Amino acid sequence: MINEFGKVAVLMGGDSNERAVSLLSGKAVFDALKRLGVVVETFDPSERNINEIKSYDRVFIALHGRGGEDGSIQAALKSKNIAYTGSDSLSSAIGIDKLKTKLLWRSLNISTPDFLQVTEKTSYAEIVNLIESPFFIKPSNEGSSIGIDKIKSEKQYQDAFIKTSKIDMNVIVEKFVDGEEFTVAIVNGKTLPVIKIKPTNEFYDYEAKYIKDDTQYICPSGIEKNKEVLISQEAFEAFRAIGCSSWGRIDFMMDKAGHHYFIEVNTSPGMTSHSLVPMAAKELGINFDQLVLEILKTADVK
Numbered sequence: 438m439i440n441e442f443g444k445v446a447v448l449m450g451g452d453s454n455e456r457a458v459s460l461l462s463g464k465a466v467f468d469a470l471k472r473l474g475v476v477v478e479t480f481d482p483s484e485r486n487i488n489e490i491k492s493y494d495r496v497f498i499a500l501h502g503r504g505g506e507d508g509s510i511q512a513a514l515k516s517k518n519i520a521y522t523g524s525d526s527l528s529s530a531i532g533i534d535k536l537k538t539k540l541l542w543r544s545l546n547i548s549t550p551d552f553l554q555v556t557e558k559t560s561y562a563e564i565v566n567l568i569e570s571p572f573f574i575k576p577s578n579e580g581s582s583i584g585i586d587k588i589k590s591e592k593q594y595q596d597a598f599i600k601t602s603k604i605d606m607n608v609i610v611e612k613f614v615d616g617e618e619f620t621v622a623i624v625n626g627k628t629l630p631v632i633k634i635k636p637t638n639e640f641y642d643y644e645a646k647y648i649k650d651d652t653q654y655i656c657p658s659g660i661e662k663n664k665e666v667l668i669s670q671e672a673f674e675a676f677r678a679i680g681c682s683s684w685g686r687i688d689f690m691m692d693k694a695g696h697h698y699f700i701e702v703n704t705s706p707g708m709t710s711h712s713l714v715p716m717a718a719k720e721l722g723i724n725f726d727q728l729v730l731e732i733l734k735t736a737d738v739k
């Protein structure tokens with residue numbers, strides 16, 4: 438029995454678009470903590486009053502998307518003086534917002550693809566002039582590739598803009614990086630080995646993430662060792678630049694010339710047995726339960 442953590446709540450579920458994944462993450466974390474002998478219960482903030490969280494000593498946040506990853510639950514926990522895993526409220530709020538994240542990175546010379554915030558007034562010609570075609574359209578605040586599309590024509594852009602602006606009034610377009618996709622996990626101040634993601638779809642879309650089962654995950658990533666170390670250090674700086682702490686994941690693309698571009702930070706990554714952070718930990722010989730414990734240790738009042 439591990440008593441040092443007191444009574445732990447695994448926050449899971451919630452009411453975001455990513456509820457289903459969060460329930461899987463939360464269940465996997467709960468099972469791991471049980472196996473480790475931690476006193477633990479699950480807690481779904483969409484079913485219980487968040488004030489009841491006061492009866493716990495520590496919280497493991499396994500919520501994804503709006504509500505759980507955007508700083509609001511973090512602010513609620515802070516106001517109750519409860520220790521929790523993951524980044525604080527402000528950095529979670531910035532991290533879920535691609536526009537704010539990229540503005541911050543750009544201002545610090547951290548590599549991220551060229552981008553532009555678009556409104557109904559922005560013309561297709563303007564976009565193509567600035568970032569060429571094809572390009573990506575994204576809602577600034579969302580996850581799981583929802584509302585994201587690769588745009589190749591004016592008609593496609595117009596349809597996509599209508600769809601994406603319904604998800605979030607802040608819409609960005611981003612230069613297409615023609616190359617490969619990677620992710621690097623950060624846990625307790627250290628980066629884990631980089632994973633290469635090879636979807637069979639045109640990009641790592643919702644279907645590739647959650648429905649189809651044919652994406653390849655390659656770890657070690659195949660990036661030359663010294664280069665991987667440098668990119669990982671930069672990823673850590675990109676993480677810290679947002680103010681993030683505890684644990685998280687940074688996604689990046691690498692073009693055919695070998696230049697890398699950070700595309701986003703995930704402040705509450707998936708924790709199912711198939712998720713990326715557990716996969717990277719495994720490469721270092723850290724099993725799922727050890728990883729969960731390592732993350733739980735980072736919980737503090739912030």
Ligand SMILES: Nc1ncnc2c1ncn2[C@@H]1O[C@H](COP(=O)(O)OP(=O)(O)O)[C@@H](O)[C@H]1O
Binds near residue numbers: 580614690700701
């Ligand atoms: N600039 C880009 N160039 C090429 N592919 C991209 C680019 N931006 C996103 N993608 C693809 O779209 C996917 C989802 O984009 P991402 O910004 O990570 O949003 P989400 O928060 O929904 O995961 C990425 O995993 C990648 O496959």
Ligand SMILES: [Mg+2]
Binds near residue numbers: 688701
């Ligand atoms: Mg992503």
